[in-house]
Amino acid sequence: MKKILLALTAVAAMTGSASAADLAARPYVKAPMPAPVYNWTGFYVFGGGGGGLSNSDQFIQTTTGAVPLTITQRQGGSGWFGTVGLGYDWQFSGTWVAGVFADGQFGSIRATVQDPFAQITANQKLEDSWAAGVRLGWLVAPNVLSYVNGGYSGAHFGSANFTTLTGADAGIHVNGFNRNGWFIGGGVENSLNIFGITSPGWFMKTEYRSAFYNTKTETELSNITNLPTPNRDIRANSWNQTISTSLVYRFNWTGPVVAKY
Structure with missing residues (x-):
């Protein structure tokens, strides 16, 4: 009987030791971190530059005679520009971003102005313009936004001096003017x-823009005071296409916002 009790005691002791080993401290496992959440809501500023193309439908008309003569033509040009601006965005429904913005462009996008009656030509520059509009975008990735925009635009076109086919000064010019329009x-x-x-906080954006400006009638003027004018008008609209790349800084962007575990 004593032998049986000793055997049972030994078995109980070994079982207790095994249970104590099972209750030893388990290795620490770090909790998984949630995926980063990016926030596009906030103010931003940007600056950059690019190139552009200019096209216009021109109607040159004589202002003398019983039946004025008219020539219709399309002219174009190209050039460069710089841009600066600011805006504010709102992120909603997870992957959608809407915002308002304003910007200005300055540079030299040239457009050809031609008078076939006198066989003279000139380069008229789009010297500066500005725009105010809205944009709507979709996040193709948490930190990549694809968007469309549109709104109101104004532009200043500089004065232009005409030259002959040989490059000599024709003694004729048209004054600069301002026009209004819209863009998309x-x-x-x-x-x-x-x-x-x-x-x-630092971003880069590349943007295409197409701007349309209202028709303007320009009168050819002599470069010499008190000399008679050439009696011809040039009526033209303007369509400008630009591609720009800008560096953007977002004030509220401090990197991924990660929720605490």
């Missing part, structure tokens, strides 16, 4: 946190 466009904006480089 679109682009892509993305964070510069790439290739292992951390740059919170």
